[in-house]
Amino acid sequence: MRNTSRREILKQGLLLTGGATLCQEGFSAPATPCEDQGTSPKVFNIEPLSDVDKKYLKRAIEIAEMGTQPESGSNYPYGALIRFENGDTFEAWNTVAKHGDPTRHAEMTLLTKVFNQGMDWQRDRGRLKKATIYASAEPCFMCAGAIFWSGIGRVVYGISAAQLDEIYKEYFPDTEHSQIPASAMGSLAAVGIDINGPHLIEQSSEIMHHNIRSQLGKDNPFKK
């Protein structure tokens, strides 16, 4: 495959599978108007993470990295985890590359797993409301919609969509990016879902850099 087309595929894949968000008329949350967001990360909660939150967010970042391994399908570096109040957890990574399905973001795959393994959105409404989703990157509109419809009460995330876009720009400076300034998380916050992020930015950024570099074959930190 020629290098240019490889870059193009990677670029499209990353932009389509990341936390990039779209600002559409009527879809931006009142609390986070499009014109105010720019490229700065939107901070929803600046309280330091508890040890429990930190542990599970770190795990979501680890999961993201695991999904990029060849034996996992060389997927894009996004991971998610849900933790219920009783300590039960489910984990998933992005499987877009493996399945060629752009809806297989980590959060979507995670929720499919939750509902395919015994959870019922109506019967278990109370449990879902008290559950937390940890995502290595800010969930996109598709995943935010799924989180809303699933009745999940809380989201903690790593790198923000704006920060993701800054990373893409480093590698693909000529591209118009899809970080269109609005926040899916703003929409969730506006309906009362507890949104907490961005957090562990250094760790969650690092896997993005590693993955892009290794895919582009330049300055690959995993190369000996």
Ligand SMILES: [Zn+2]
């Ligand atoms: Zn998504």
